[in-house]
Amino acid sequence: MRTNTFAKGMRGKNTHRRNDNALPAKKPHDVIPPLAPETIRVVPLGGVEEIGRNMTAIEYGDDIVVVDCGIQFTDSDSPGVDYILPNVRYLEERKGRIRALVITHGHLDHIGGIPYLIERLGNPPIYTREFGALLIKKRQEEFPHLAPLDIHIVDAEDKSIPLTPNLKVRFFGLTHSIPDSTGIIIETPFGDIVNTGDVRVDNENGVPSEKEVEQYKMFKDRNVLLFTMDSTGIEKPGFSPSENHILKNIDQIVGTAPGRVIIATFASQVERIIEFFLIAKKYGKKVVIEGRSMRNNVDIIKHLGLVDVSHVIPVDEIEKHAPNKIVMIATGAQGEEFAALMRMANKTHKFVKLNRTDTVILSSSIIPGNEKSVGKLKDNLYRHDAKIITYLDSDVHTSGHGKRGELEWVHKQIPYKFFMPVHGYHYMLKQHAELARALGTPAENIMVPDNGSIIEIQDKGTKIVRLREKAPSEDMVVEGFTVGDVSDVLIRDRKMLAEDGMFVIIAMVNTKTGRLKKSPDIISRGFIYLRESQELLNEARAIIRKSIENTAVGMNPINFDYVKNAVNEDVSRFLFQKTNKKPIVIPVILSV
C-alpha cells in the first residue's frame, strides 16, 4: 500500500491554496538618508495614528533619545492579538546610538512596551520619575528572563541632565491623573524639543489654577524650537470639570451614604485614589481595595508614603464593620468580565452581595469600544436595588486628557516655533493642527506626522521638513509569547473563521481507479448547527464524491492539486448556495 498525503499542512506547498501563511507584503525598505550635520531628526514611531503605543525618537549628531515606549490595547479588529507595539525597526538598526529612554509617566500607553522592546533597543538607560520607575519595575517582575533594567530616577525638576554633550533632558511638572506626570524638554543646540506626554489643566470653570500657571512659567524665557502635544481631547470643546469638583461630589456622597460606598474607577487614576483614602479617613470609614491592578498601585502608594493607608482592611473582614463605615475602591468600571465590580454585579463575588443600602459610583468615563461591556455592567447593577451614580448623574469623573480649551491654554503658555500634534488618531492631529493655526502658527511651521514619518528641523533650526522616506511603520504585535509583525493573512483567516467557521473534508482516493474508498468525512467548527443539517451534509458528501471522481477517474497519474481545487470550488459554491455562508473549506485528500 502506498499512502500519499496531499495535505502536508505546513510542510509542503500543496495546502497553501489560500496562501494562509504567506508573509504580508512588505513595502520595500526605504533607504533613509543619513542625518546631516546641524539637523535634528524627530521620528514618531507610535501614537500618531491611534490612541496608545506612544513613542518618539529624537536624533542629533550621533545620538538618539527615545521618549516613551507604550502599548496600544486591541479590539475585535485584531482578534487574537494581545497588544500592538510601535514598530522599532528604525531604532533597532541604530541601537548603538540610543543614549536614553525617557519616560513621561507610568501609564501603559507610555511604559507598557518596555518588557517587549527594551532588548531590541540595546537596553539603554531609562530616565523616569519615581512613580513611573516603580510601575516599570513592578511590570518587569512578570518577565523574569529579561536582563535587569538600568533605571535612573530623576527627582529634581529644576536642572537639566546631560545625556550627551549636545543633548540634555529636563523634566517639568504638569497635571495628568497619576503622580509624577511630567513633560519632557530635550535641549538641543538649536532650542528645546518639548513633549507634554499626557496632559490636562486643572481649572475652576475654565480658569486654570494657580499651580498650573506656576508650572508653565518656566517657558517664558525658553527657546522652544518644537512643541509636541497630546491631542486626545481635541474634539471636546471647553474645559473639563475640575478634579476638585469631582472630589467634592464624591466626598458628599461618601459622607451621606446610608451604607457601603463602592467606588469603581481605573486603577490608573492614582491621584484620585489617593484622595479617596483621605475622604474615607475623614468620615472614619475603612477602605477595602478590590482588583489586582488596584492593589498593585495601592502597594506603590503605600511604599512611597503618599497617603495614610492604615485604615485599609482585607475584603474578608468587610462584615466586621458597619456598612456605613465601608468605602470600597474597585476595578471594573469598564465592565471587564472578571473584575471586582462585575463580579458584584453578577452575584459571583465571594464577599460582597449588593443590597439596597449600597451606593455604587462609576468614577470613570466609557473608553470608546467598551460601550457594550459597560452597558452589560449597568444592566447587571440595575438588577440590584443599590443606588448607582455615574458621570451622567453627577460629576464623578473627569478625564486625564485636556479638552480643547485646556489645550489652547497650554499652547498660549509655550512660545514655540514649530508645532507637531501627537497622541491621537489622524483626524485628531489635524484638528489640533487647525487649533495651532487659529492661534497664529504659520501653516508651514506645523507638521502632522504619521507613524514612521521622518521629520527634520534643518539649517540650524530654521525650517521643518518631512522626508520623502519613512521609517518602517507596520504594526508590531504581542501575541501570546511572540513579539513580531502582524500577519494580515492570519488576522483575515481569524475573521473568516469567526464569521463562517471551517469545513475540513477528508477523503481517501484509490490512486489506481480515481474512486473514493469510502464516503468522505467532514469536520466542521463554527459553521452551522450541524445536528439539524444532516441533509446538507449528505448532499455535500455526494458533491465531494462527484467532484473527486469527475476529475480523478481516468487521470493517470492523478494531479491531486487539481482535484483539491475542484473539490474546494464545488463545495464552497454548494455551501454558499445552501447557507449564504462561506466557511474556510480545507480538502484533505489521501491516496491509498
Add this chain to the structure above:
Amino acid sequence: MRTNTFAKGMRGKNTHRRNDNALPAKKPHDVIPPLAPETIRVVPLGGVEEIGRNMTAIEYGDDIVVVDCGIQFTDSDSPGVDYILPNVRYLEERKGRIRALVITHGHLDHIGGIPYLIERLGNPPIYTREFGALLIKKRQEEFPHLAPLDIHIVDAEDKSIPLTPNLKVRFFGLTHSIPDSTGIIIETPFGDIVNTGDVRVDNENGVPSEKEVEQYKMFKDRNVLLFTMDSTGIEKPGFSPSENHILKNIDQIVGTAPGRVIIATFASQVERIIEFFLIAKKYGKKVVIEGRSMRNNVDIIKHLGLVDVSHVIPVDEIEKHAPNKIVMIATGAQGEEFAALMRMANKTHKFVKLNRTDTVILSSSIIPGNEKSVGKLKDNLYRHDAKIITYLDSDVHTSGHGKRGELEWVHKQIPYKFFMPVHGYHYMLKQHAELARALGTPAENIMVPDNGSIIEIQDKGTKIVRLREKAPSEDMVVEGFTVGDVSDVLIRDRKMLAEDGMFVIIAMVNTKTGRLKKSPDIISRGFIYLRESQELLNEARAIIRKSIENTAVGMNPINFDYVKNAVNEDVSRFLFQKTNKKPIVIPVILSV
C-alpha cells in the same frame, strides 16, 4: 487493507469531544396558565433588554394583537450572526388567535423581522400607515418565495379600527424621524394600552412646539390603563436641539459652500432628507443620491410625492454642473466599509474625488459600537483637504429618540394608570421607571419587564402583576438563510477560532503495531505565523507520535477514542506552553 476513520465528522459521536453541535440547554418550557377572564395580558417579546427587535403582544379573551416586529443588529459578540429576532414561540403556539400585526413606523427595528417571522405568526393582517407599508413591501421583494402580505394601510388618525369585538386599534401622530411615525392605542374594555413606538418631542430650547401640544391633546379625556414608552434617550438630560435648528445650520452651510456639499446621514432619517431636497432647490442646486438604502427611500418619497425631486441627477452627471451647484446626499456616516462616503474618503469612489472646495457634513451621531469605524472614516476624510463638519462642530444632527426632558414632557401629557418602560437595555428601563416614580406614579403601578415577561392587568384593570412563568425568550437569530435558535456552542467555537485558530492533526496508525505509518500532517489556520515556526511544528509532530504510540502500541484492539483524547491533551498543553495560545485541536486518526 482495512481503513477505519475515527474522525467521522458529523456522522458519528466520536469527533464530538467538544460537543460542538450540542443544542444549547433549554430551560424547561414553562407551563403558562391560560388567560383568565377580564384580564389583559401584555407580553414584550423583544426590545426590553436591548435596543432593537421591538415586539409586544397584547392579549385579551381569545384575541392577540401584536405591535411591531423588529430586528436587532449584531456586533462582535455574536460573530457570524446577521440579525437577532424576538423569540416568537409564545405566539407560534397561539397563532390561530393573532388578529393583527400593528406597525408604529417603518424602521427596521420595528418592521425588519416581518419576512422572517410572518409565516410563523400565521400571516396575520398588517395594519400600518402608508410610508411603513411601502418600506415593508420594498423589503419583502427580497424574499420572493414568501406568500403576499395582507397589508391594510391606515390613513385616518381620528377613528378607531375594530380588530375584534373587544379590541380596537387607533393610531396617533407623533414625532420621530421618518414620515408616518405613529403611536398606537389598543382600546380594551378596561381602558387604553398606549404604545409610543419611537418618539421625540420637537421643541425650541425646551419648549415643545405647537404641533406637539396638539398631538397629545387627544389624551386629555382618554382612560389610559397602561402606558408603554421608548426609553432609548433616558440617559441624556434635557431636550434635544430642534430639527429646525439643525436644518437652519445645514441651510446656511449649503448656501455659503464654495463647492460641493456632501451630506452623509442615515437613510432612515427620511424627514430630514426631504428637507435637504427643499434646501437644494432653494439655492438652485442639483441633488445626487448615493447609496442603495438612500435611493430606496428616495424612491418612496418620490412615489408618495412628498417633495419635488425633479432636481435629482445621476452621479455620473456630476461633472456637468458647477461644484457649487451640487448637493450630494449619501449613506456611510457610520463608517460602513463599502458605503458611498467611505469610498469617497478612501479614494475608491468612481465619480467623486474629494477636494479642498468640498464640504462634508456628517449629519448623524455615532451609534454605540461604531466608534471605531467612524474614527476610520474621519481619519480618511481628514487625509483630504475637504472641510469636514460633524455634530461636534455645529448642530447638524439631532436624535429621533427623545432625551429625558422630552420623555418627561410626554409623561405629563398622558394621564395613565400603569406604566411599563420599553425600548432599551434593562438599566435604561429602570432609569425610566425612576422618572415615572419621580413624576408621581406609585411604585406598584410600574412594571419593568424582561423579554418574555408575562404582565397581566387583572381584575378589570385594577392591578398589574407579573406572572412567575415566562414566555420563551432565548435569542432567535438570522444567519445566512437560516432562522432559528442561536447555538451557544457555535458562537463559542467561533470566538475561540477568532482568538486562537485551529490545529488539525492527521495521523495514520498501523492497527497491528500501533505505530504511525509516517510523520503526521498538520493543518492550521488563524493560530500562529507558521513559516517562522518550523521548530514548533517539528516538536509538535514528535509529541503527536509519542502520544499515539505510547497509548496505542501494545493495545489490542486499539481504543481510538482514548488515543485521540491523549493526543488532544498532549498537543494542547504543548502548544499552550510554547505560545500561550489555545487553538481548537482536532486529531484525525486514520487506521490503516
